[in-house]
Amino acid sequence: MSKGQQTREAVLEAALAAASTSGLAAVSIGELARTVGMSKSGLFAHFESKENLQLEVLRTAVAHFIADVVAPALRKPRGEARVRALFENWFAWSSNAALPGGCLFIAAASELDDQPGPVRDYLVASQRDWLGTLSQAVRIAVDEGEFRKDVDGEQLAHDLYSILLAYHHFSRLLQMPAARERAFRSFEQLMQSARATGGKARSTASSRSPKRRLRR
């Protein structure tokens, strides 16, 4: 790898960490140059504009997300195991050391939801991709017979996202230690409700509670 690519990636890595805590817009060229130890103009030469830098930061985050979350899960067997891996990897990603401020996409979402432009467009597109990946994994689990046939992939993907948003909110802002536990309990209940009746039923009571928020 050439020297240029090397420092460029180092810059993007530092910008990623900074953006996750302070937000994409709050990452200034000057401060970023100081943390990676080079001049403002030297750093700026790698990116034509600040907007492009933000785009590249998001692209870097997506690349990491695919490598750390999606790809390992796609190597799991089709069905609930893959849905589970997607959720658990996603959860782990939100607590990654490279993202001291939590999931960058969630932070960027509320920052960019009223700021039109290519950065927002890219974020929206990547979020749609991710939701598509999630719901397709659910549909596969339906096809495999592990989930009931009336389980709606989009709705379940939505519910999974909802769990992670709540976890992010309650653990990061309110610092609730119970948030993680609550998230996983909600996840398990979603999985149980989606399973085909007569499948791997839970040993506890209330194993016959069908059709929870699952059709649309």
Place this chain on the structure above:
Amino acid sequence: MSKGQQTREAVLEAALAAASTSGLAAVSIGELARTVGMSKSGLFAHFESKENLQLEVLRTAVAHFIADVVAPALRKPRGEARVRALFENWFAWSSNAALPGGCLFIAAASELDDQPGPVRDYLVASQRDWLGTLSQAVRIAVDEGEFRKDVDGEQLAHDLYSILLAYHHFSRLLQMPAARERAFRSFEQLMQSARATGGKARSTASSRSPKRRLRR
């Protein structure tokens, strides 16, 4: 009301709208002065610092929230009706015209979750208050016999919050028209699951699906 208070409130109202779309930190004194039509220094004289301005903006938002969401709901009868009013008013508040960028607290939450200081402290305290109000309304519904006795107030408040976070995310960033519908369906399912068995059962099928994500 004195002239000072008058312009001060006008400034805070404008700052509230701006903060809901661009974020608290992105509201600059100069731009704010331009939108309300006065000089930077004249505006600044009302607030000792920018941090104090942000605090006052949050205080204004809390006052509105209590007046528009909490107070009307507390005039509803104890029980599910009050919980329902809290949720519906909360939902309407997130789509208020005074908040073109959606719920300010949700936006501020992801902006401030890594920025220690009095602004964050105040946001956290007000969020705790709101969660307390929600869970107490649920506990009252339990005491009144409308909700089952094993319904956990904190968990249900958490689940309600989760619905609103997902609605905010999917409707604002991804512009999904189905988000609103999904939110209310999820809410109705939560209510139904919480109701005492034999209570006002739904006329549709699957009315016997007890104990969904309700104990802890």
Place this chain on the structure above:
DNA sequence: CCCATAACAGCACGATCGTGCTATTTTTCG
């Protein structure tokens, strides 16, 4: 109506912002 006081404007300050242009240094390759 007058005058004390509150409200506001004008102006300036150092700092930092994003972004160019021009050297100088460093890497890369024949």
Place this chain on the structure above:
DNA sequence: CGAAAAATAGCACGATCGTGCTGTTATGGG
């Protein structure tokens, strides 16, 4: 190794940032 090319630094620019100080204007109670 030497030359072409890439990478980085130095410097400067206009703009805007938050925040003071010093006047001028408007308000409101006696």
